Structures are given as C-alpha cells and as structure tokens.
Amino acid sequence: MLYREAGQFKSSYAQDQQIFPIRQDRVAIWLLLGFAFVVVPLIGNQYWLGAMLTPFLIFALAALGLNILTGYAGQLSLGTAAFMAVGAFMTYNFVLRLPWLGIIPSMILGGLCAAAVGIVFGMPSLRIKGFYLAVATLACQFFVLWALQRFGWFSNYSTSGVITAQEIRILGYVFDTPAKKYLLTLTVVVVMALLAKNLMRSEIGRAFMAVRDMDVAASVIGIPMMKTKLLAFAISSFYCGVAGALHAFCYLGTVEPEAYSLDLSFRILFMVIIGGVGSILGSFLGAAFIQLFPIVLNLATSGVSHAFNVEISHAVVSNLEFIFFGGLIIFFLIVEPLGFARLWQITKEKLRLWPFPH
Amino acid sequence: MKRIILASLLAVPALALAQAKEQFVPINSYWVGPYAPGGSGIAGGMIDYFKLLNARDGGINGVKVTWEKCETEYRNDRGVECYERSKKKGPTGATLIHPLSTGITYSLIDKGTADKIPVVSVGYGRTDAADGRVFPYVFPMITTYWSQNTAKIKFIGMREGGADKLKGKKIVNLYHDSAYGKETIPVLDAQAKIYGFQVTHIAVPHPGNEQQSQWLQIRQVRPDWVILRGWGVMNPTALKAAAKIGFPRDKIVGVWWSGAEEDVIPAGDAAKGYIAAGFNAPGSNFPVLKEIQKHVYAKGQGEMEDKSRLGSIYYNRGVLWGILTTEAVRTAQARYGKGQPMTGEQVRWGLENLQIDEKKLKELGAVGFMQPLKMSCADHEGGGQVKFQQWDGKQWKVITDWIASDQRLVRPMIEASAAQYAKEKGITPRDCSKEN
Numbered sequence: 001m002l003y004r005e006a007g008q009f010k011s012s013y014a015q016d017q018q019i020f021p022i023r024q025d026r027v028a029i030w031l032l033l034g035f036a037f038v039v040v041p042l043i044g045n046q047y048w049l050g051a052m053l054t055p056f057l058i059f060a061l062a063a064l065g066l067n068i069l070t071g072y073a074g075q076l077s078l079g080t081a082a083f084m085a086v087g088a089f090m091t092y093n094f095v096l097r098l099p100w101l102g103i104i105p106s107m108i109l110g111g112l113c114a115a116a117v118g119i120v121f122g123m124p125s126l127r128i129k130g131f132y133l134a135v136a137t138l139a140c141q142f143f144v145l146w147a148l149q150r151f152g153w154f155s156n157y158s159t160s161g162v163i164t165a166q167e168i169r170i171l172g173y174v175f176d177t178p179a180k181k182y183l184l185t186l187t188v189v190v191v192m193a194l195l196a197k198n199l200m201r202s203e204i205g206r207a208f209m210a211v212r213d214m215d216v217a218a219s220v221i222g223i224p225m226m227k228t229k230l231l232a233f234a235i236s237s238f239y240c241g242v243a244g245a246l247h248a249f250c251y252l253g254t255v256e257p258e259a260y261s262l263d264l265s266f267r268i269l270f271m272v273i274i275g276g277v278g279s280i281l282g283s284f285l286g287a288a289f290i291q292l293f294p295i296v297l298n299l300a301t302s303g304v305s306h307a308f309n310v311e312i313s314h315a316v317v318s319n320l321e322f323i324f325f326g327g328l329i330i331f332f333l334i335v336e337p338l339g340f341a342r343l344w345q346i347t348k349e350k351l352r353l354w355p356f357p358h
Numbered sequence: 359m360k361r362i363i364l365a366s367l368l369a370v371p372a373l374a375l376a377q378a379k380e381q382f383v384p385i386n387s388y389w390v391g392p393y394a395p396g397g398s399g400i401a402g403g404m405i406d407y408f409k410l411l412n413a414r415d416g417g418i419n420g421v422k423v424t425w426e427k428c429e430t431e432y433r434n435d436r437g438v439e440c441y442e443r444s445k446k447k448g449p450t451g452a453t454l455i456h457p458l459s460t461g462i463t464y465s466l467i468d469k470g471t472a473d474k475i476p477v478v479s480v481g482y483g484r485t486d487a488a489d490g491r492v493f494p495y496v497f498p499m500i501t502t503y504w505s506q507n508t509a510k511i512k513f514i515g516m517r518e519g520g521a522d523k524l525k526g527k528k529i530v531n532l533y534h535d536s537a538y539g540k541e542t543i544p545v546l547d548a549q550a551k552i553y554g555f556q557v558t559h560i561a562v563p564h565p566g567n568e569q570q571s572q573w574l575q576i577r578q579v580r581p582d583w584v585i586l587r588g589w590g591v592m593n594p595t596a597l598k599a600a601a602k603i604g605f606p607r608d609k610i611v612g613v614w615w616s617g618a619e620e621d622v623i624p625a626g627d628a629a630k631g632y633i634a635a636g637f638n639a640p641g642s643n644f645p646v647l648k649e650i651q652k653h654v655y656a657k658g659q660g661e662m663e664d665k666s667r668l669g670s671i672y673y674n675r676g677v678l679w680g681i682l683t684t685e686a687v688r689t690a691q692a693r694y695g696k697g698q699p700m701t702g703e704q705v706r707w708g709l710e711n712l713q714i715d716e717k718k719l720k721e722l723g724a725v726g727f728m729q730p731l732k733m734s735c736a737d738h739e740g741g742g743q744v745k746f747q748q749w750d751g752k753q754w755k756v757i758t759d760w761i762a763s764d765q766r767l768v769r770p771m772i773e774a775s776a777a778q779y780a781k782e783k784g785i786t787p788r789d790c791s792k793e794n
Contacts, residue, residue, distance in 0.1 A: 050469075051442035055435055096782065149535065156782065159544055159775055160484065160537040162464050164783060176472075252434060254464035256537040258564070259434050295439055298429060313663070315389040315398065318429040322390065 003351040019197055036186055041179045050178030050251075052292060057182075057189045058246045060287035063271040064196055064280060065239025070269070071278035072200055073232035074212025075125050079118075079137040080240050080268045082144035085260035086114040087241025088248035089154045092163045096156060103168050107188075107245045114241025115234040117144065122233030126226055129215075141262050148257040162256040165249040181250040188246060192239060197280050199235070208232055212278075274329065276341025285340035293328075297321045381421045381687055381699045382448020383408070386428045386440040387458050392565070392590055393432050395620040396672050397458060401427065402661040403676020404456070404683070406650050409661070411684055413653045418687050420697045424448060430462060437462030438469070445473055450701045453687060454478050454497075454709070456679060460538050463496075471495040475702035476686075476709055480679055481614060481637055485541060488739040489776035490710065491787035497709050499682060500637050500731065500741040503613070504771065505763035507542040507585075509744035510611050510635060511549050512761055514583050525554035530576050532596060533587040535561040538615075542587065548767060566592025573599040586612040586634075594625035601628035608633060608748070618671035622749045630751040635744045638678045638728055640754040642669025645723030646677060671754065678728050685722075686712050710735050710793075729760050735790040742768075 003024050010016045020026045044053065066080050091110030094101055101109070121140035125133050148154045148161070155161050168175040168184065175184050199205050207228045210218035219225050248255045267290055275286020298321050305312040336343045350357070385405060388397035408423040417423055426447060428440035437457055445452045454476040457463045463483040470477040471494065478497045479487075485504050487496035501509075514529070515521040531546055533539035543559055550557040558579050560572050566588060573596075576584065584605065586596055593616045600607060608631040612621070617634025642648075647669060654660050655668075667673050690700045690708025700708065714722075714731040733740040743760040780787055 047442040047446075051439040055439075149537075149540070156778075158778075159486070160460075160541045162484075162537055164464075164467075164779065166783065252438065252465040253468040255434075256461055256464060258536050259461060261564075291435075295436075314427045314429070315394075318388075318390045318431075321429070 003348070003354070005352075017201075019201075033190065037183070041183060044179070044182070046178045049182040052295065054178065054182050054185050054251050055247075056287055056291050057185045058243050058251055059268065059271065059291050060284045061189050061192060061246065062240050062243035062268050063275065063283040063287045064193060065236045065243060066268050067272050067275075067278065067280070067283045068196060068200075068208070068239065069232050069236035070272055071276075071282070072205060072212060073208040073229065073236075074215075075122070075229065075232060076130060076134040077137040077233075077236070078134050078262070078265050078269065079121060079140035079144075081260040081262065081264035082141045083114045083118055083237040083240035084244030084247060084264070085144055085148060085257060086117050086237075087111055087244030088255055088260070089148055089163060089257075090114070090241070091245035092165060092248065093154065093156075095166045103170060103249070107242055107249075110245045111238040111241035114244070115238040118233040118237025118240075119230050122230050122237075125229045125233065138262070141265055145257050145260065160256070162254055163248065164254045165252075168249055175250075185246050185250045188242065192242065193280060193284075196239070200280070204228075204231065209278075270329075274332065274339055276339030279339070279341035281344065282339050282341030285344070289340065294321055294325055297324055379417075379421050379697075379699065380424045380448055381418060381453055382444075382450070383423060383425045383453050383683055384428060384440070384444035384447070384455055385425045386430050386437060386444065386455065386462075388430050388432045389427075390429065391431050396615075396618070397430075397432070399618075399662075399667060399670060399672030400458065400676035400679065402667070403673040403678075404680040405661045405676075406654055407646075407677045407680030408684070409654045409659060410646075410650050413657070413659075414649065418684050419691055421687075421691075421699050423684065430457075430459065432459050432461075434459075434461045434465050438465050441466055441469065445475055448699070450699045451475065452702060453700065453705050454683060454702065456480070456683075457483070460484075464537075467493070467496055473702070474706070476706045478679075478682070478709070480682060481675075482538070486772045486775035486779060488737065488772050489787075490735050490738040491790055492776040492780045492785055493738065494788060495706060497733075497738045499709075499733070499739065500729070501744055501763065502739055502742075502768070502772075503538075503541045504545045504768045505739065505742045505765070506613065506635055506637075506744050507545045508549065508764035508768055509742075509761045510585060511546075511553065512764065513635075513744075513746050513758065514611065515553070516758075516761075518582075521553060527555040527583070528579060528581040529555055529557050530579055530581040530584045531557055531559045531587065532572060532576070532584055533559065533561060534566060534589045534592055535563050536589075538589065539587050545768065545771065546585075548771070549764075552767070562588070562592055562596075565590060567595050569595050569599045573603050573605075576605065577603050582609065584610045586610050586616050588612065588616040588621070592616075593621035594623075594629070597622065597625040597632055598628045601625075607631040611635065611746070614744075617747060617754070619754070620672070627751065629749050632749045633746055633757070634749075634754075636671065636747050636754075636756075637741070637744060638671070638674045639726055639745060639756055640669065640671050640674060640747065644725075644727045646681075646727065647674070649723060650677070674727070678724075681714075681722060681724060681728065682712070682731075685714060685718075689713075709733060710738075712740070735788070735793045 005022045008023055069075050069077050087110045090113040091106050094106035094109050124136040155163050175181050207223045210223055211228050271286035271290045274289050276282025301317045301320055385401050387401035388394055412422050430437040430440050452475050456478055457466055460482050463479045466477045476495050476497055480499045483498045485502040487493040487498050488502055515524050546557050560575055562569055562572055588596055610632055612634035614635050617636055622629035686705055686708040687700050689712050690704045694704045710733055712733045716730055719725045729741045729743045731740040742763040745756055745760055746758040747754040748757045
C-alpha cells in the first residue's frame, strides 16, 4: 500500500536514469544514511562502533570489490585478502616515507598498488576461466604474503614483520576515537559504493556483464577482452586495497601479514555468495551475515545460559555457534540460491502488490 | 507490600556493595579450532586458580575474582571483538587482558594503551614491548623470545662443555614462517658472531605438515644442533622427519610453544629424547596444584572436563598466568587500598612493581614451578630465565635449573627496536626516574 509507485511520473531522462527510480526508495536510503551518519555515532558505544560496525563496513567494501570482479565480470578470484594486504602495507609505507602526502592520498595510492598487483595476476584470466583462474589467483595469495614476509622493506625492517598504522590526521583533524574512525570508514565506503553502483550502470559495467554472460559473444560484438578483464581486476583490487588500508588504519592498528591469509579470502568469497552475486546491496548483506551473525549468535547463547541459569560448557557454546552458522548457510542457499539480495528483491515485488496480491 | 519495598530497598545497596567487591578478569581464549588444546588448557588453569583463591581465601584480600569467557578462535578480529566486549565489565572494567595470541596482542597494543588496560602477553607477543618506557601498557612478562633464545644457546654451550666450545659448531634454526617464527633471527645472527658458530635459517611454510625438503637440507648442512621454532602440527611433523633421516632427537631444542604434551605425543617414539624450553614446570606435585585438587576438584567445581590434563604443560601455564594476574592485583591493592577492586591503570602500577621472590613463591606453593620475578617501569619482562625439559616417551622431565638469559645482548636490541617504534609512532618515552 505504502510502497507503490503509482502517480510518480518521469518527465526527463535524468529522472528515468536515476539510481533509485521509486520515491520511497530514495526516502528510505536518505533516512538510512542519516541514521548511519548521525544517530549511530550518537547512540553507539565503543563496542558497537569499534568492534561491530567498523569491521562490518570494511568487509562490506572488500566484498564489494570481489563482487565487481566475480559477480559482475564473472572472474573467480581467491586473492582478495592478498589485495587487501597490498593496500594495507603500501598505505603504511606511503604514510611512512612520504608523510606530506596525507592519509587519503596514501590510501588511494595504496589502492592503486593493489590494482597494479591485480592487473599482473589478472593476466591469466585472458587464457583460463572458472576454477582454473581461481587457482591462478591462489598463487597471488601465496606470493603476496611471501613477499611481504620476505622483504623487510615492506614492514620498515620490523623484526617481527608487522606494521603499526600511524595516526590518522586529515587537515589537522585527528581521527582517534572509535566513533571518528567509524565515520571516516563510513564516508569512504559510501562514496565508493556510490561509485561502484554508477560504474556498473555505465558502459564499463555493461561490458563486464557481457563478458560474464558469454565472453565469446562479448568479443564478437566488439568488447575488447583484454582491456575489460584487466580493468575488472584493477577496479576490484583497488576496492580491496582500500578496504585493506581501512582494516589496518581504522580497525586493527597493528597488523601482521598472516592476518590476510587464505582464510580471509574465502570468508569474503562467502560474503559475496551469501549476499548475492552481482549486487551492490548483496555485498553489504553478505558482510553483515558473515561478520556480525556469529557474534550475535555467541552473545545469544551466553544470554540463554544466563537467563535460564544453566551452565553450558563453553566449548559447547563455541561449537554450537559453528553448527548454527553452517546450518543457516545451507538453509539460505537452499531457500534462495541467489543470495540475500534476491530475497530483498522478491520482498520488494511482494510489497508492491500488498495487500491485494493477484 | 510495604515489607517487600523495604526489603528491596535494603537489598539494593547490599547488592551494589557486593558487586563493588569484585575484580573482573576477561578470559579470552579458544576452545575450538586447531589450537584449542593450548587455548582450553591455559584458560582452564587460569580459571581453576581463580576458583582456588575464591574458595580458599575469599578472593584477593576479600575481593572476589570474577571472569567471563569469550571465544576468539585465534582470529584477530574476533579477539578485538572479545576485548571490546569485556573491557567495561565488572565494577572497574577489565583488570588486564591476556590476548593468548601474538596476532591479537599486536592488535590490542594501541587499544589497551588508549583504554588504560594492561595487555599481558606471557611468553609471546611483541618482544620489544619489554621496554616499558615506550610501551607503558604492554607486558611481555617472564621471558621474551629473544631472551629465551640466548638461554637456548647457553644451554647448548653447557651441553657442549662450555661456551667456548660453540666455535665452529653448526646450528640450524628451523622456524615457522610467520611473524612469530621469524622473531629470533636477528638474535641468533648476533650470537653467531659473538660465539663463532654457524647458523642456517630454514623456513617451514604454515601450517608445517610437509617438511621433507627442509630436512633434506638439514641433512646436507649436517648441523650439530637444531633449534625448533614450531607451532601446532609443525612440531610432531619435525620430530618424525628427524627420526626418518636419523637426526638425534636429543640434539633438537624446541621453543616453549613446541614443548607441550600435545606436541610430542602425536610423534610417538620419534619424540623420545627431544628437548624443549619452558618457563613453567610440568607435573602436578606442586603444592599449588594440590590445593586446586583439594579446594576445587574435590568439590566437583573444576574447570577441566578431562582431569588428566591437570599438571600438563598448558594447564600449568594457565595456573602461572593466574598467579601473575592475581599477584599484580594484590600489589596494586597494597598501594591503592586493600580489599578494593582495582582499575586497569592501578593494575598497571601493580604489574610494574610486581615482585615475586623465593619467599613469596613458597607462600604461593610454587617453588620450582615458576621463576622469581622483579618487574620495573623500564623492564616489563621481569624474569628472563628458562628451564629445559626432556620428553622421555611418557612425560616431560625437567633436566636443568633456571638458566639465565643474556640480557647484555638482548636489552640493547630491545631498546633499539622500541626506539624505532617510538619514532614511527611519535611517542616520547617515559622518564622512569620520575615514576613512583
């Protein structure tokens, strides 16, 4: 009843092409942004801001990066964590060695370094596809971590090979509390998500999707294969690189290369699959599910044991979390193989007809 | 009705008072995953010691120790989440934090310093944090990896019949290829120069269940000793590989994360004779463990489901950590008010002024179980001694007394590394002569 577009007429191309053609969607997204930017920092405590929402946003950005490559351009990759590592370590080095640059340009440069690495390891995609390509990107995962550990320059010759993120200072303003770091992360993520959304609606995005759906057909209609595929790798790695920089600077503070292990790559891939392949919204939903849900589950089980005053062995609680989580993943994939984003789409279609479905 | 209101009015302040007499310690550990034997053992030992104090002494000078468990899965982000979750609990917030993972320790250095909660990493973590002037809230207590490594070389020297006999000897450093594994390379290189032995560093990629080529290389080098800097599954694999090429196991010296029952039992007979370092003694014959049996397990309140793990390396390590935690609180209470719960900032003072001498060890029932300690503002390590133990096929046998490390070599390296960190982060080191 409320969610209906009847009476909303589009009288110009600009109106027809906007991201959210339905007024209710626009209102909702502005409300959501207002909530995230104003209300959340006001009501959120350190735990929520620092330990839940900031990592959620960072992993959503990384998932978005992988979604551009895997969901839109159809190139399977297992090197996401490695691209994040490049972004984190190079940003650290830019801030350390060129302190006059400032943090935001350093992050962009860190992202560009990740993009360069992405292009190099994207080369095999010109010859191989699918699982074979995933194996090639696996090489990237191992090579990058090996290089970061082997060459002391990357960690400024720290004996244990770790980097410590420097203070974040933009135009003299220091971002030191979890609330400020959250706002910085949110700003970067919102801007980059908007860019990604628009990019996917442009010629480049359509070329990506054409390559994904059938690369032979795409090359027949004149889409340059090499340029498109490598561009997909570059953009995706850039996003992951920036996410890695945020991960080091706004979240963990001090990072060792092992933090970016293959395990993390898989987790981000799961976020994309659960959230919805080829969907910007899906990246956020998937990140929320994989990142936040186990913690909520953990809090809930200990809450239950407190409420009913039953002593549940901690090992059982920890294992229950895994069992529930695994079960839910399978449940959701059976109910909706296309991910949460598709679930949301169906809900929207149903809402339009509500309360008189035909 | 009136009586109920009156009763509840009376009950509220009593409850508040009761709450105020608690000292909260977060137990962030791992009960699932590949490192669960270590995590569950250490957490169990620590909790059992707290239970002992609460049952026998009514807490620390009457302040009950409370705790809450949180699963980190040995992952950095979950470790940070657990830390954030637990830091405000209890009347005074988290007393101190044991991250139980080198990676999580790194992630908590900034956060703990900002929140004024001491980050205590006993026997792991960031070595150069032993310089308390640069790292006021980080405590790599008892013995850092670097100190331990000098003690190992000393031990090898003793076995060879004197430090001068080390000249010309060949030592292989077989290490886990990670921040943890690489940490001792600079110290070994420096010592090789001093004593004139040759050192070869051989990396084993994570997780280390494939070591054929590494041991082939070791056979070519023909070393006199092998230092095993392993973790998890890498340890039994190394011992089995050594048995295969016939390298004598009593010439392999492991770090203390390679020297638990879980590291040798899977290797079976191949582990017999293997030597490892330790900062806590194995076995359940110490008075403190007997007290735990009497006051906790006899009442059926023990933390460990498998009682045979009492007295194992990891369990005893947890008891040791419990002793350090509560003694730091006790020291802080002596200054800031006996019988009061302490804040993180006060416990930091307690840690810096912690002194455990032989007399204190006797009171604790831990003579020979752990080493005497003396912490200070500048020195956040405190002990720096190591015992060596040998696996006889059934249990770990301690074969040396406490062996002191070479602080003349280690301390300048720690200070140089900490100074570099301070420069990068723009920290002005504290002046310890002004601390009281």
